[in-house]
Amino acid sequence: MRITLRDIRKQYGKVIANDGIDLEITEGSIHGILGENGAGKSTLMKILAGYTTKTSGTILLNGRPVEYDHPSQATRLGIGMLYQDPLDFPPLTVLENFLMGLDHGLVSRVEVYRRRLREMADHFGFHLDPETTVQRLTVGERQQLELVRLLALGVEVLILDEPTTGISSLQKQALFTALRKLAGEGKTSFLVSHKLEDVEALCDRITVLRRGKVEGEMGLPFESRKLLGWMFGSELPPPPCFERRAKEGVSALAMEGVSASGGRAGLGPCHVAVSQGEVVGLAGLEGSGQGLFLRLAAGLERPETGKIRVAEEDMTGKDHHAYRARRVTFLPAGRLEEGLMPGLSITEHFALHQKRGMMIQWPEAQERAEQGIERFRIRGSSFSAAESLSGGNQQRLLLALLPANPSLLLLEHPTRGLDADSVQWVWEKLMAYAAEGTSIVFSSAELDEIFQMAGRVLVFFNGIVVKDVRTCDTTMEELAKAIAGKG
């Protein structure tokens, strides 16, 4: 099936996720969509899959324009998507998951579909036991099941969103073989990924998106350098290596052989040492292990192996409040989901941070709230409820609530959603902390930010720290390569 996307636009309020994207795909091909975090590739694919509606633009299948606004409609037209978070039914069996949506009528034609499942699985070399429950399957196996199910529904176009995160290399090979076979049978696949190596290995053509637009398109043979340039934009010169404010030898945080499971990729054994006063940036695609790293360092997750030390003290296995007692503070990315309490005003948030004492000193809390509002330029009054603040202002509130002298600040996407001015001003504040000796470890989707603000950068890829280097000793290009898996 031939697919044409013409001038696809998607706007979320003021944010433009897709800004006039044109794409032409021939049938029987595997097309790669590359791009950084926030480039717009997920949004585009969700529009194609019917999961989101486009703001404007046209989709043509075999030259005919089509309209749909629900994934099941897209499936009926022959388009199916493998989501990053599987939309399946964990307590039900593999066979039941396969049947659901496929089988209709009065009685389940179990045997018919059981055979179909086995044939299709064998065709691709997958091993799926129809009677196990899906919650016992690995991520890769769940993917295989979904693939087979979509094909059974008659899907001609497959969209795979970051499929190789969290699966074994054997499963990756099986997946790639399956996709090549499908291409040979005339089916089209979209591979959305940030992993250059995978995309280069599998695809016939690659489109690179950046900031909502098509930055470039390339056929075989691929030039990695050019692709990286399209993905990450122009080169920034490395910052001058500012004199080490960090007190060498005084350890703030040490991870020794720490590994854990969680998220899609988990975290492989890592050895990281952060000194007092250091500013360390965590780079890599969302879900590559940075979030897990930060949570382990905060005591919110327990490691499966290894030891975690905060200021030389062994904190492995202790809960978050013990870390807090040692002035380790964690700022989550989900501001309203995890960081703030809806229904409570700004003043009430500050009041919760008051020291001991049975009574709340409301005048004092109000004063601190007003100070915080002023210093962090929060658009809201001390009576505003947390959920009424805009995303950016919620972030400011979280920063305003940070304690006075933290020893270790762990920040998940600290400047997400803030405009350029605010970003700069937030970093001024954070640098002031660093100057006082606070160690800062933060994750960010913006490579520029890490490059400019951090003294050191750790690149995460598929759950492993693949690069650990001072920013002044590396280039943006090298970092980009590492993020894409070719470091």
Add this chain to the structure above:
Amino acid sequence: MLPFLENSRPKELLIRVLFITVGVFCLTSLVLLVAGAPPWPAFYHLFVGALGSWSKLAQVLMVWIPLTLCACGLLYSFRIGLWNIGVEGQVVAGAIASTAVLRFGVESGSPSLMIVMAFAGGMLGGSVWAILAGFLKTKGGVNEIFGGLGLNFVAQGITLWLIFGPWKRPGVGSMSGTEVFPEPLWLPTFLSARLSPAGLVLTVLALVVAAWVLNRTRLGLALKGIGSNPKAAYLHGLNPSTYFILAMGLAGGCAGLAGAFQVTGVYHRLIPVISSNYGYLALLVVMLANYRVWGSPWIAFFFACLNVGSIQLPIVLKLDSSLSGIIQGALVLTTLLVYGVRK
């Protein structure tokens, strides 16, 4: 998160209240017509039956006291986001505990002291029963709805066992309960009005304490924060499990006081339906009050009027007294409807 009724501007609020009032009126009239009863006389007798005389008013207040005490307790548990359906059992547990105290102290010298001890015992009994449900939740993963429900029935079973077993009246155990306590152990009342001043004071005190704790103390704010977002509250240094237990303890304590009041002030013994369903009714009261302290006593008063007013109905109009429950339920349902449609 609990189904908080959204705050709205005064004009919107007025329209809503009007709609709800009219809706309840119509629903109730409809039910009355189906029962073959004329609506206006029924409403009239409800009103007169509750507020028609001082002694009626005293009766209303005697219902208001335990109802509001239960509501006070529920304010704590709702604040932290718990559905404390077990409040019924907590009232019963408090009643059992205070009966036990009084039984031990029947012979002792100072009756006033015994009454105070009975209340203390009731508070403790209700608290323990609630904390039990709390631990079932925090350690056993049992949702507080089912834990509370189960414990309600267990408490009821224990009551029946006591009434027909160890604490039965001499001779044969009967549904009229344990033996009546001697008069010195009765809560003192205003002359013939049978209204207990101590009960009133206690209830007002409970309301004031609840308002104070919820709005001015760290504990109250912690309950609010955890009720809003336990994960965020944890990051801000609060331990949700601890506060769940605390909230349940407070809720159970208030419910236990209500149970003690029923024993010492109303029935003067332990009977099978010692709680008179006030626990469940209090849940409705607090829901209507939008989980705030300020509305609770007034709504409780209204509900108490309905309860007492409807006692007349079987005598005067040959209607069942459950009409009060119908009105109370219709109120909450209409409110849920009005606020739900708005979403």
Add this chain to the structure above:
Amino acid sequence: MTDLDLTVLLASIVAGAAPIVLAVLGETISEKGGVINLSLDGSILLSAMVAFAIAFQSDNLFLGFAGGALVGAMMAALVGFFSVFLGQSQVAVGFVLTLTARDLAYFLGNPYARLYGPQAGVNPIPWLQDVPVLGPIFLHQSVPAYLSLLLIPFAWWYLYKTPMGLRLRAIGEHPEAAYARGTNTRAIQFWYTVVGGLLVGLAGATFSLCTKTGWGRPQGAEGTGWIALAIVIFGGWHPVKAALGAYLFAFLQIMGIHFQGWWPSVPAQVFQVAPFPLMIFTLIVMYLAQKGSTRTSSRGSPWLRGAVRILSGSAPAGLGRSFKPE
């Protein structure tokens, strides 16, 4: 205690459990789809009253049962409407309804108290009723009891062997995923809740027209709804296990009455409230089984392992949540 006739005992268990089985099956269906119907207790009372009133007025048992079923369906429809379509809390609505329905039942049923009305008698199946053992127990029952017996395998078959049952279970586990696959999640949840309510209504009608005939205040069916809720949990949300739980409860109730003499130290109330500690125990076992740590510790105790296996099951993941399609 006179000498015990086993067949009579078993037959009376089947008869006595019939309404509970109906209610339990109805609630299981509703909860499998993700909707919990807390109005169960009040619904049973209200439908019992209406069934009796209609049967009394019309002298027609069938109409009585139909009326009861309709009332149960309507109550469930209210719960479904408020929660699925208005997004209100299922617990809040169900709870208020259970109280109000009971009050409605008492209020409107007042004129019918202590009257004699039509009763559903025993309809033995010809020829087969003389089959030894099974005959007297299963084939010498009333129509509602037959219905309850037939519904157990039917419910099992429907839920686990048909595409429609699969769809219901999928919705209860992960409504978002079901929605993505094109099911009309909300409508289906609503309708199955209503079907569940219909069965609950039949249960109520069975009480007033068959098992504890007549109407009064109290009727005798008070508390059954809460017990049914407990049994659904105890049965791990599986129709057959839940039905067995209902029979177990009926057994305990009868034991409570008949065996007072055998175990005088055990109070009758223990049997009456037994489902609830059992429900709590089941919930705890399920919770601990899910936490990985218990899997290792239960290796040591065969008793615990057995308990975990029998009581295994988990609540449908979407139970109690209201699902809003994007």
